[in-house]
Amino acid sequence: MKHNSNREGYLNYPISIHKKRIFAQLRLQPDRISILSLYINRHKVIFNPNHYCSICNVKDNDDLFHVFCKCMIYQPLRLAYPTLKSHNVPNRRFFHEFFRRYDCQAIHEICDFIRYAMYLRSFCLNE
Numbered sequence: 634m635k636h637n638s639n640r641e642g643y644l645n646y647p648i649s650i651h652k653k654r655i656f657a658q659l660r661l662q663p664d665r666i667s668i669l670s671l672y673i674n675r676h677k678v679i680f681n682p683n684h685y686c687s688i689c690n691v692k693d694n695d696d697l698f699h700v701f702c703k704c705m706i707y708q709p710l711r712l713a714y715p716t717l718k719s720h721n722v723p724n725r726r727f728f729h730e731f732f733r734r735y736d737c738q739a740i741h742e743i744c745d746f747i748r749y750a751m752y753l754r755s756f757c758l759n760e
């Protein structure tokens with residue numbers, strides 16, 4: 634069996650496999666292409682970056698950058714997590730860096746945020 638010394642640090646963190654799966658999906662999104670779907674607790678969330686976000690009125694693309702950094706609907710939730718406040722990403726070109734700077738606490742916060750945000754999204758979209 635091959636020993637992989639380049640294994641990402643977060644895989645060894647004492648966090649649940651559910652959060653590792655969510656974080657891996659977020660990290661694996663291509664740098665300049667918005668992710669189209671995300672699986673959270675067996676629920677598939679589909680984004681359509683060619684359309685505007687349908688739960689706010691700012692006319693911004695329906696993608697993860699909008700969810701994590703811009704959408705006003707998620708702002709109260711965003712403020713509850715210091716990691717999200719400190720990860721200041723100016724635009725979509727730098728969004729991949731959002732998931733490159735992490736520690737155990739950051740992963741908990743990012744995963745909790747996206748989980749609650751997607752519950753809120755489902756509620757707003759009546760899914």
Ligand SMILES: [Zn+2]
Pocket residue numbers: 686687688689690691699703704705706
């Ligand atoms: Zn929005």
